[in-house]
Amino acid sequence: QKEVEQDPGPLSVPEGAIVSLNCTYSNSAFQYFMWYRQYSRKGPELLMYTYSSGNKEDGRFTAQVDKSSKYISLFIRDSQPSDSATYLCAMRANTGNQFYFGTGTSLTVIP
């Protein structure tokens, strides 16, 4: 079983839609959860960084962590064509610096 599972998509939505991206994981030791956005031919850039369970909001982006279900989500409100990218989830345990990544979900927002 993979440490982190993420549906690769592709996901295509109209502009203005609410987008939901998800990852599941198997290691209950994971405590830190991240979402990265990666545009074509670029490196991943950090979008959201959360610790343990709960919600975190930043502008149009909301990250949710449900540790009891080992499930994390990223919601994008009022999606824009500029949100078209691959979204990677990542996570790590409480100590150390080993990060585990999902495969990434490819998102296209159609004008």
Place this chain on the structure above:
Amino acid sequence: ETGVTQTPRHLVMGMTNKKSLKCEQHLGHNAMYWYKQSAKKPLELMFVYNFKEQTENNSVPSRFSPECPNSSHLFLHLHTLQPEDSALYLCASSQVVAGDTDTQYFGPGTRLTVL
């Protein structure tokens, strides 16, 4: 320069060539990483350096040889590569304090093609 930079951005090499990838971080971090990114696969961690010392080597073939001369610079020396080594090679850095790390910041990557 800001953040994490990588050179070259693109590299095409034959199987018998020797080349090097360079990474430099301008964030004052003390840990640096090499990842391999292939289509439809999660990022594969290759090497980790903490305070210039290699702490992880995830069963990477010896045709990949890392070098970390100081906490700001990281190299990946390549020799006798195989076509399946073609991928995007990403460098990242983070700040480690008392064995725990903040999140990672990535460079733009080097797109490597092995003919």
